[in-house]
Amino acid sequence: VIQSHGWAQLLPFRAAPTGRELARIERTRAGQVVRLVMRPAAGTGVRVRVTPPVDANTQAELRHQVRWMLDLDADLSEFYAQARREPQLAHVEAGAQGRILRAPTVFEDLVKTLLTTNTSWAGTRRMVGALVDRLGEPHPDAPSQRAFPTPARVAAAGEEGLRAMGLGYRAPFVADLARREVEGALHLEGLKDPRRSTEEIRRTLLALRGVGDYAAAEMLMLLGRYDYVPVDSWARKRVSEAWHAGAPVKNAAVEAAFERWGPWKGLAYWFWNWRAEEET
DNA sequence: GGTAGACCTGGACGC
DNA sequence: GCGTCCAGGTCTACC
Numbered sequence: 163v164i165q166s167h168g169w170a171q172l173l174p175f176r177a178a179p180t181g182r183e184l185a186r187i188e189r190t191r192a193g194q195v196v197r198l199v200m201r202p203a204a205g206t207g208v209r210v211r212v213t214p215p216v217d218a219n220t221q222a223e224l225r226h227q228v229r230w231m232l233d234l235d236a237d238l239s240e241f242y243a244q245a246r247r248e249p250q251l252a253h254v255e256a257g258a259q260g261r262i263l264r265a266p267t268v269f270e271d272l273v274k275t276l277l278t279t280n281t282s283w284a285g286t287r288r289m290v291g292a293l294v295d296r297l298g299e300p301h302p303d304a305p306s307q308r309a310f311p312t313p314a315r316v317a318a319a320g321e322e323g324l325r326a327m328g329l330g331y332r333a334p335f336v337a338d339l340a341r342r343e344v345e346g347a348l349h350l351e352g353l354k355d356p357r358r359s360t361e362e363i364r365r366t367l368l369a370l371r372g373v374g375d376y377a378a379a380e381m382l383m384l385l386g387r388y389d390y391v392p393v394d395s396w397a398r399k400r401v402s403e404a405w406h407a408g409a410p411v412k413n414a415a416v417e418a419a420f421e422r423w424g425p426w427k428g429l430a431y432w433f434w435n436w437r438a439e440e441e442t
Numbered sequence: 443g444g445t446a447g448a449c450c451t452g453g454a455c456g457c
Numbered sequence: 458g459c460g461t462c463c464a465g466g467t468c469t470a471c472c
Contacts, residue, residue, distance in 0.1 A: 372466090454461105455462080
């Protein structure tokens with residue numbers, strides 16, 4: 163899960179070089195700033211060390227968040243059943259792949275997704291790092307390590323403050339998102355509700371300034387819905403090389419390439435073994 | 443419905 | 458060291 167995509171490289175996540183430990187600074191609902199260190203437990207499961215110690219209520223809150231971040235409750239049996247018949251996905255079940263790392267809150271994932279658009283990965287890391295370093299609340303024992311800023315702190319920074327942090331033309335999108343969340347106009351956590359339809363959630367996402375087809379599909383993936391492929395320039399390049407002899411392809415061609423995977427389309431794309439595709 | 447141009451930044455490149 | 462060009466996804470105006 164830690165290596166499922168680049169999210170582990172974005173603050174306040176910190177992944178150990180071994181790939182078997184994930185740390186994160188987190189601000190609890192009660193306002194306490196703690197460090198979480200997640201590791202595989204003996205046998206199955208995950209062990210989480212929290213410093214400084216927290217009370218029972220906060221333990222329950224953090225346990226819930228870790229389950230969401232690591233997607234521990236996902237049932238991937240249907241996806242695995244289909245993947246068994248596809249050589250390019252034969253590795254997923256054996257490697258227990260298919261879960262995608264995400265932030266505890268929809269707000270954090272949305273901000274990070276906005277900061278992946280129209281920029282390089284280095285640019286995304288720089289912008290997220292600036293937000294955390296400038297606006298996040300510090301850990302009491304290590305003030306240089308900070309939590310992801312709350313919507314209120316991002317809203318307080320305002321568009322100009324965010325521009326000064328290097329967010330560029332994305333600053334008004336992030337400022338607007340934070341302000342409306344603080345005002346109670348968005349209820350972003352409600353997008354996790356499994357009773358809501360994927361189409362309704364997608365429409366809600368697309369109505370946000372700065373969220374287009376790519377960002378909406380990316381967010382749907384992070385919300386555990388895989389009906390759309392987050393098509394970016396990398397995806398078009400891979401599909402072009404794999405199935406169109408290197409000729410330029412439009413976004414629709416990428417969607418079409420994975421159409422047969424139905425509700426698992428996004429996951430099939432995400433975990434596709436492109437290297438094997440190149441060798442065949 | 444499709445398309446051109448603007449948005450902002452960092453990196454690559456040429457001088 | 459400076460200037461220019463390009464890549465990246467979304468929005469807006471326009472056809």
